[in-house]
Amino acid sequence: xxxxxxxxxxxxxxxxxxxxxxxxxxxxxxxxxxxxxxxxxxxxxxxxxxxxxxxxxxxxxxxxxxxxxxxxxxxxxxxxxxxxxxxxxxxxxxxxxxxxxxxxxxxxxxxxxxxxxxxxxxxxxxxxxxxxxxxxxxxxxxxxxxxxxxxxxxxxxxxxxxxxxxxxxxxxxxxxxxxxxxxxxxxxxxxxxxxxxxxxxxxxxxxxxxxxxxxxxxxxxxxxxxxxxxxxxxxxxxxxxxxxxxxxxxxxxxxxxxxxxxxxxxxxxxxxxxxxxxxxxxxxxxxxxxxxxxxxxxxxxxxxxxxxxxxxxxxxxxxxxxxxxxxxxxxxxxxxxxxxxxxxxxxxxxxxxxxxxxxxxxxxxxxxxxxxxxxxxxxxxxxxxxxxxxxxxxxxxxxxxxxxxxxxxxxxxxxxxxxxxxxxxxxxxxxxxxxxxxxxxxxxxxxxx
Ligand SMILES: *[C@@H]1O[C@H](CO)[C@@H](O)[C@H](O)[C@H]1NC(C)=O
Ligand SMILES: *[C@@H]1O[C@H](CO)[C@@H](O)[C@H](O)[C@H]1NC(C)=O
Ligand SMILES: *[C@@H]1O[C@H](CO)[C@@H](O)[C@H](O)[C@H]1NC(C)=O
Numbered sequence: 001x002x003x004x005x006x007x008x009x010x011x012x013x014x015x016x017x018x019x020x021x022x023x024x025x026x027x028x029x030x031x032x033x034x035x036x037x038x039x040x041x042x043x044x045x046x047x048x049x050x051x052x053x054x055x056x057x058x059x060x061x062x063x064x065x066x067x068x069x070x071x072x073x074x075x076x077x078x079x080x081x082x083x084x085x086x087x088x089x090x091x092x093x094x095x096x097x098x099x100x101x102x103x104x105x106x107x108x109x110x111x112x113x114x115x116x117x118x119x120x121x122x123x124x125x126x127x128x129x130x131x132x133x134x135x136x137x138x139x140x141x142x143x144x145x146x147x148x149x150x151x152x153x154x155x156x157x158x159x160x161x162x163x164x165x166x167x168x169x170x171x172x173x174x175x176x177x178x179x180x181x182x183x184x185x186x187x188x189x190x191x192x193x194x195x196x197x198x199x200x201x202x203x204x205x206x207x208x209x210x211x212x213x214x215x216x217x218x219x220x221x222x223x224x225x226x227x228x229x230x231x232x233x234x235x236x237x238x239x240x241x242x243x244x245x246x247x248x249x250x251x252x253x254x255x256x257x258x259x260x261x262x263x264x265x266x267x268x269x270x271x272x273x274x275x276x277x278x279x280x281x282x283x284x285x286x287x288x289x290x291x292x293x294x295x296x297x298x299x300x301x302x303x304x305x306x307x308x309x310x311x312x313x314x315x316x317x318x319x320x321x322x323x324x325x326x327x328x329x330x331x332x333x334x335x336x337x338x339x340x341x342x343x344x345x346x347x348x349x350x351x352x353x354x355x356x357x358x359x360x361x362x363x364x365x366x367x368x369x370x371x372x373x374x375x376x377x378x379x380x381x382x383x384x385x386x387x388x389x390x391x392x393x394x395x396x397x398x399x400x401x402x403x404x405x406x407x408x409x410x411x412x413x414x415x416x417x418x419x420x421x422x423x424x425x426x427x428x429x430x431x432x433x434x435x436x437x438x439x440x441x442x443x444x445x446x447x448x449x
Contacts, residue, residue, distance in 0.1 A: 040176030201280025
């Protein structure tokens, strides 16, 4: 890291610290313990930015650029990504997880991923790496004389890298690599402030007490939502996780943690009526983060890995906690094979509830591909909808741990999000499945509107 860069980072960190210092002389003075920073700086006293938001990804292996500096290796040296997907990732949906993992555990996994890693923000100036689609492609194929391209924008990189073969381009992690609640409170104090009411330690709620507020203006912190669903970020729920509005799983997880914070803050307020907003907020935050860490490390991770984890031996200052490019690009994708094409809603007595589609028709469940960056999903409006979705996710078995990625992620929307709308108008799928392997075939075009 150059001296200028180091200075800039230190200054940025100092500026970020100012409100905290000011606060501490104000109503925050009753807090006698060190409040955990939002941006992950200074946990390591020798390398201050280790694990911090906007730190460069770590590399386990040398970079492999065509020019050794920043140009990606592409066709014809490497095979076409869409063709690989069509050969290797295609397959039957509805096969059950070998370990009976629930959809809720998959959704929690997504949340842990966004807690420690976010490298999808597009770079500036924009650089594109569109993926060519063959005419015969079952979903995106077309006989048009125009080439068919899935649009793909390259991710942001650390500006101090990518200048010579000695220093090839390295992408950045925009959130803290620590499990420190950045997916609930954001990775900066200003982000967190934007989520707060500054009254009774609460996060801002919207239509009802147990639903988060919806964004009313262009909110710059969210990662770019799919513009085809609606320009800007209006109507998206306000979360600390920039990706939380992406689909039903991430929205539901965001709402669960939002509710848990406000539940704890209200409980603390009853127990300690004299506590200020800041005391309530930081005490609730501390408990939320500890609970999240405990579930992630001692419950979810052993179940996910299938092996028990050793108990925490204490902070190891020589270990770089940064997320590696290899982990970000490959390892976490394993979780995608578990994602189901949709979820059922169930009420408290476990009865299935049908989902309402955008055109007011009904489906047996919520289809994943219809929920990408969806602002006004008729099936996800009230807090009861969320409760029913959580019940459904907790009682539905995830997809099998294999090479197959459901069409909702592989073909229909995930790719379409960045592509021209070349989706065939009628796309029949028979994907609905449940612990009892209920199968319903229905014809519904994946529409994000
Ligand atoms: C998964 O559930 C099925 C049906 O209840 C059961 O037979 C099987 O043993 C379970 N598998 C595991 C790994 O728990
Ligand atoms: C392209 O044209 C061929 C021959 O007319 C036809 O069989 C095929 O379905 C067309 N493909 C698409 C995607 O329209
Ligand atoms: C759940 O739905 C079923 C069928 O719609 C209904 O009979 C039952 O009363 C509902 N349970 C609750 C707790 O609302």
